[in-house]
Amino acid sequence: MGAIEDNILKEVAGLDALPAGAYNIRTNGASSARQTTANIDIVTKEDKPGIDIRIKPGTVNESVHIPVIVSQAGLKDMVYNDFFIGEGADVTIVAGCGIHSCGDADSAHDGIHTFYVEEGAKVRYVEKHYGEGDADATGKRLMNPTTVVHLAKDAQMVMETAQIAGIDDTLRKTTADLADGAKLEIHESVMTTGTQNAESEFSADLNGEDCSCNIVSRTVAKEQSRQHYTSILNGNNRCAGHTECDSIIMDQAYVLATPQLAAATTEASLIHEAAIGKIAGEQLIKLMTLGLSEQEAEEQIISGFLK
């Protein structure tokens, strides 16, 4: 891999070198490096592009890295990755995609990740999206990640997603269904600049007794960028659901937040919160009394907010 690919790998997966544990690195539409372990198998799909990641029951303290790098202008990469996490496993999965555009054709990566989390298993899923490009590149960087989560009885998933820079257009879709006692926690951070457009759609079916779901989205919209956040929690049983979207809006940006709740039983307890506003003046002033310039104060507030 060259310097561009190395940098993207660092941005999306925090990797300076090949990771320990299982990994599959996909570069420009094909697998470029792969390692499996005794407990984690990675198999290329035969019917469509993508891989199956199979994690044996009881696997603990192991990780899987599956970064995707697109550095060829005009490449439209579409991938289906399925994750099978066996009973009682406790693993971390780091995905992420970086696009480096160098020409005038659009580059795109659309990924559909489906998780089958078996009884009592725990997954931490980290996904980071990043785009960069040569100064004269006019091609857009597009990403449309879809995540489908099936949580079996008492399964747990924590999903952390971040899209901080360089993606021109994105539609992120996340759907989930939860069985008895399952727990889903989603933290999303998004920052858009320029004329970027970011849409996030979350939908969770809280089907099982005493299952719970918490979705927290924090976004910053700068310049002329646009964002649309939608979430719907369907409470179909005795369950607890909470969805929160909190946005800082700046310049001429546009933010639309539409959290929705649907309860099909009196036992469902659902809450939504949404807030959109500029950076509070008193926050800027407080940091300025500590000696920061207005711009430094703004940067601190935004980086803390998206942390």
Next chain:
Amino acid sequence: MLELQHINYITEDGRKILDDISVSIEDHFVVITGPNGSGKSTLARVISGILSPDSGRILLNGEDITGLSVTERARKGISYAFQQPVRFKGLTVKDLMSLAAGKEAGVPELCDLLSEVGLCAKDYIDRELDGSLSGGELKRIEIAMAFARNSELTLFDEPEAGIDLWSFQKLIRVFETMVKKTDGNILIISHQERILDIADKIIYLRDGRIEKYGRREDVLPEIMGTAGGACSVLTEKMKEE
């Protein structure tokens, strides 16, 4: 030394909040006191640069800082602990303390600073300064941040507000220690007798004017007597409290 020359501040709706304030503050520990609405907080905001006076000059060690921004004044050595601490989503106690100290604050340092205000560093450094902290906790962190800056002039706007009585006893000791430890001057807005008791000098503000300014032993007996001119039932109740 801080010098205010003929400072006037008028609100947009024409109310005069500060009326020709002229004062030189060179003592180590000076307390500004006075009834609610007398202009104390406005004065602190004018000194820190958050509000611009309609007329008058502010000098710090002889240098005219009237036209300087909040940031520039902070860099010249003015610190300001707010009466109502500001909440930040995402920024932690450690982040803010590091920004205040001007360098990445280590655990031992944070431990020293936070323990001064009655907080155990290990319970707090990774906490966000958001709604999860109580008003009292935020207030103590606000005070610790001011200490962390170790400035030439530190303004405290009612540090006692929002702090429970037990912590308040300790807070007095914190100020006593700070007076001894720092070379910088402390200017503190307070109604608390215990704080007035340790002042070198007291400024008594009323209706936007400095009514009295002098050594504690001279001013304190006078202002304690002035309350008698007001509603006697109310002053009796205040004494009971």
